Amino acid sequence: MFGVKPILASSAEQVVIPTKSAQIIHEKPKKELSLFFIIGIIINLVMLSAFIIWAINEWKKTD
Secondary structure (H helix, E strand, O other): OOOOOOEEOOOOOOEEOOOHHHOOOOOOOOHHHHHHHHHHHHHHHHHHHHHHHHHHHHHHHHO
16 A cells, blocks of 8 residues: 555554555755745735724724
């Protein structure tokens, strides 16, 4: 399965076949992805501040 050879468990004498979820490789996050999230956070902050400014101006107009 998936090009993985079965591993023999010594104590239980059973064949254990690793699944895809067991083959997790831990890597450092890629810089491109970190930059993507940083840009997304900046865009969200700009949109939030623009909304707050707009809401305050609309609130002042009604008073």
